[in-house]
Amino acid sequence: MARTTDGSGIPVPQRLLAAATRLFAERGYDRTSVQEIVEAAGVTKGALYHYFGSKDDLLHEVYARVLRLQQERLDAFADADAPVEQRLRDAAADVVVTTIDNLDDASIFFRSMHHLSPEKDKQVRAERRRYHERFRALVEEGQKAGVFSTATPADLVVDYHFGSVHHLSTWYRPDGPLTPQQVADHLADLLLRALRP
């Protein structure tokens, strides 16, 4: 049996990341001590600093994972072979479902950006920008094709929708009346309805 696992069979780095994610979402980055993270992961500081350069690194890893996941999904929907209305609707709904499925990541994402070191912050912003622009391109495509209204600049439309995604971690509760898919359908519908010519 390798030393890198305990009874759970999950490697130490991933256990640390999972514990950090949960705690960051629960109490916030600054209110979570390194000691708490390692205790939750069942190791000690030595292990943490063996795999990660700093507490900040841990946060950055959370961001990197979320960004990679969302970008991949958006690309898949945007590249699909379907009318632009359908592709936008699918992408808009998917980001909602994915966000709800990873609400911890989402609340960390939007609440703790300012805790990243300047260089990591720059990197994260660059990746977010890529994501935003891919989404905007979808809106612009529909506008040029005449199926979406041009009354509102595409940038604003994208920020409008992401605002609601951003906001999810504030109000969505898994034990509420709506399933993630239902919320996603409603929010995507609102977006598409706002874009009707």
Next chain:
Amino acid sequence: MARTTDGSGIPVPQRLLAAATRLFAERGYDRTSVQEIVEAAGVTKGALYHYFGSKDDLLHEVYARVLRLQQERLDAFADADAPVEQRLRDAAADVVVTTIDNLDDASIFFRSMHHLSPEKDKQVRAERRRYHERFRALVEEGQKAGVFSTATPADLVVDYHFGSVHHLSTWYRPDGPLTPQQVADHLADLLLRALRP
């Protein structure tokens, strides 16, 4: 010359609140030390703890101010003598303008709620709820009157719009191409367009 002012003529408690607001928005609540606040306000800790019970109290004051302001404005627009479409549009646009005019407060508001003590958090949540429900009532009124679509539950519509307001502090820059009023008109327009039957 009274001791409660320096050359600026602004009383100490307000100077402390202003300094705290700026610093909380800039670096976050936990990253702002009490020492930094009192230095920025040109006083010492003795003065701060003379007027405020704790650092937490300072944060609570920021929340109280924002909530009072927004609630007053919403009530005024909602009680106006105009068609419901107009009242909702005005209220939706106004909250955007007011938020942009106080972007520091806004970023603190949505990023630092979890730093409030449980009782203060409860109080703030209760006031937010009142605000949310007043807004929702407007949407429901329009839905019952048949001027708004009933495809989406009113609660979700409200969360959708507030998501975009919430999001403003992330992307809006005063030196950008759009004035606060233009952004507000666009966002209110998106809301009303999404609500077309």
Next chain:
DNA sequence: CGCTCCATACCGACCGGTTAGTCTGCCGAG
């Protein structure tokens, strides 16, 4: 008018406690 006295406003050294990060060394696998 002048003197006393006190509430208010504020100062700043200090305290107990916490924190991120370091470092030395053990341990078991290959």
Next chain:
DNA sequence: CTCGGCAGACTAACCGGTCGGTATGGAGCG
């Protein structure tokens, strides 16, 4: 024997909050 993987005691830097002390303006009184 060696080396990655980890333990855990340790440190230096803060941090929020306290507290005894000081200065000032005005109220009350003779």
